[in-house]
Every structure is written in C-alpha cells, then in structure tokens.
Amino acid sequence: MARPRTFDEEQALDAAMRTFWRKGYEATSTEDLCAATGLGRSSIYNTFKSKRALFQRVLDRYMTTMNAGQLAVLEDPGLSGADRIRALFARVLDGDAENRPTGRSLGCLGVNTTIELAGRDAVAAGMLERDTAHRLDALRAVVEAGRRDGSITSSRDAGDLARFLNATIAGLRVSAQGGADRATLDAIVAIALDALTA
Amino acid sequence: MARPRTFDEEQALDAAMRTFWRKGYEATSTEDLCAATGLGRSSIYNTFKSKRALFQRVLDRYMTTMNAGQLAVLEDPGLSGADRIRALFARVLDGDAENRPTGRSLGCLGVNTTIELAGRDAVAAGMLERDTAHRLDALRAVVEAGRRDGSITSSRDAGDLARFLNATIAGLRVSAQGGADRATLDAIVAIALDALTA
DNA sequence: CTATTTTTGAACTGATCTATCCAAAATTCC
DNA sequence: GGAATTTTGGATAGATCAGTTCAAAAATAG
Helix, strand or coil: CCCCCCCCHHHHHHHHHHHHHHHCCCCCCHHHHHHHHCCCHHHHHHHHCCHHHHHHHHHHHHHHHHHHHHHHHHCCCCCCHHHHHHHHHHHHHHHHHHCCCCCCCCCCHHHHHHHHCCCCCHHHHHHHHHHHHHHHHHHHHHHHHHHHHCCCCCCCCHHHHHHHHHHHHHHHHHHHHCCCCHHHHHHHHHHHHHHHHC | CCCCCCCCHHHHHHHHHHHHHHHCCCCCCHHHHHHHHCCCHHHHHHHHCCHHHHHHHHHHHHHHHHHHHHHHHHCCCCCCHHHHHHHHHHHHHHHHHHCCCCCCCCCCHHHHHHHHCCCCCHHHHHHHHHHHHHHHHHHHHHHHHHHHHCCCCCCCCHHHHHHHHHHHHHHHHHHHHCCCCHHHHHHHHHHHHHHHHC
C-alpha cells in the first residue's frame, strides 16, 4: 500500500521520555525531541500530533511500565507484607540510583509532573490521580496482608498507612533530587518502616 | 537628586513569588511578571537585571520568610521535642491550606524548584541545599531535645530522623499538589510521628 | 525655575517557540 | 515497471520569548 515507517514508535517514546524526564515539560523544546528521537519534525507531528499529546503518551507509558514492576513486587506471594514493602522501597531506590545520568537523580516523572503540570493541566492531573489511586489500592492490600501475617502491627487505618507509604516514596524522590545519596535514602526508608510496627 | 521609584520592591517580589509559585519558573513569562507586579519591563529589568536573577531573589525571600516562621516553632521552649515537631507539621499544613487559590495546593516553592530547576541550575541547587542543611540542623536539634525530654524514644540516629522528617514534609507537599485534602495529610503526619516512638 | 538624574512606557530586536506546508523520496501493491 | 500512498526533510509561518533602547515624564536639589 504505502511506505512504512522506518522508526520504532516505542523507541521514540523512550527517547522522548528521557528528555522530558531530565528537563521537564516546559524546558523541553520540540527540537530537543527531534534530537533525542532522531526524527524530523514531520515524523513527530505526524505520529504524535503535538508536544502535549506526545507528553501524554510518554507519561502514560512511564506509569504503565513503572507500575508493572512495582506491582509485581507488591504481589510477591513468598514475602510477608512488610517485606513486600521493603522490596518496593528497594526497587524504587535501585531504579533511582540507575537513573542519575549527571550524578543527580532525575526523580520520578510522575512526581515531577505532579509538581510542574498537575495544577494547570487537567488531563495530566487526571492521569496522575488515576495512577495514584491504583498504587494506593495495591499498597493498602499489602498493608492488610501484612497485618494478617503479623509483619505489620500498627493499628492505623490501612488506607492511611498506604497514603503514608506513598507520601514517603514521594519524599524520597524529592530528597534524591535535592542531592541525597543512597545511604541517606536507605536510612529514611528504615525509619518509615518503623511506623508500620509502632 | 532624582526621581524615586513609585513601587515597593518587596511588594513586587511578593507578586513575582506568587506567579513563579503558581506557574513554575519556565512557564512564567516576563509579561506574566509585568502583569503580576503592575510594573513595566524597564522597571523590572532595571531593578532585578533578569528573569533568572529575579527568580533567585524570589527564592531567597521565600526561604527566608518560611524558615523564620518554621524555625520559631521548632524553638518554642514551652513544648516537648515531639510537640514542636507536631507544631511544625501543623504549621506546614496550615500554610498549605491557606495557599490554594484554585482549590489545588501550590505546594512549596522550594520543593517545586528542587524538581524543576535544581538539576540544571547550579545556583538554585546551591541555595536549596543550604536551606535544606539549615532546616536539617534545626530538626536534628529538636529530635535530640525530644530524646532528652522523653517525647522521642526511637533509637535511630538523630540526623537520620531529621532527614526522615524533612522527607515527610516533602512527601506531604507532593501529596497536597496531587490533590490530597487536609484530613488525608493529617493522617499521614500522625503515622510519620509514630516512627519517632517506635 | 532650572539643571540633573532616574524612572518609565512603548517600540523594538533577534532568537526561539510550536506547528504547518509541500514537494521529493520511499515503499507496496498490482 | 507504474500507480497509489505515506514518510520525510527542509523551508516556512506566526506567535512568543527574554531582554534592550530611547526619548519623554517625573521628581529632587539648588
């Protein structure tokens, strides 16, 4: 029928993701996106419609891939509830450590977007809210499992504990972007876990 | 000798602060700053040199004024260590609640800047790091005081507890910007405080 | 009132922004 | 190979960006 694309769409999304992640939405120009993906303007606009639409694809892809890995950890049947949460934190911090191209953490694209865009982009805000709700569900289930298996003894509401853990992850992300090293982040995690048995 | 300024520099800084706070650094144009301050371009560039320099003045002013209030709370001699930390969280959340012009929290300009700029603006990063170090010092002192007065029984390192509390504040800020209401934030605080007595 | 100095508004500069247009190249189907 | 269709690169458009220029207005000091 016609000429096929010579590039891989998901590969282009990954390149765009890295750029948005590193520079933020506003500071990323369409030329940055061309350079990062290796594509011309036409290809980008043909495929993704606009910078904003491309960003939405990127954000969706980011949340989907991140959640896949994190939810898998949270559902590991071989671990107690508390250990699953420990494993989640470890995964978050490992991922953070791997993602420091310039020595400084890039943080989490979800957190970064919450702060840069959620207040004035209802679509992005909605995507992020759905993602948070999803993660809170998974965290609450693990807290309840930990309560059953005895690894979590706090009498606080499971939903509140889930929100506390979610906030702790965000706090770790901000601390990392502010320059904290791995040992510092590990110490924060250890203290946060204390709250589950208080 | 000559014509004096008709505007108040600090008032202009406050107007600029609100704008940067609400929209972020990149998304704020110099025209936005003119509109917010009521000044012309000449007056702004005459007084503040550049958008970036103005932002640095704004960030410095923000950190100074915020720290003044927060450190005062942390040094209240009438309260136990744990109660001073409770009072700090209350102050943070009260301030957050007062600062929701569109219903959604604006977060903290320091956190927002850490995420939007610290990775690619060494001056901003340095200002933020100094501010964080200052706050961590105050938090550690309060943790040590709480340990002496018996209100904090955790055996964790005081510096680590300070970093945990600082990360918790950041996590609260991100949660607020993500749409959490006051009751949710209060519940997170209560759980974080559990870690101090675990 | 005059000389001096600064502020101020408006026009302007050159760069960069997102996005579109269009013709040439590429590829498939027949 | 030829017709049909899509991709692609480069040029371009129009808006907006941060920042400058300049002359007129304003205000003080003497």
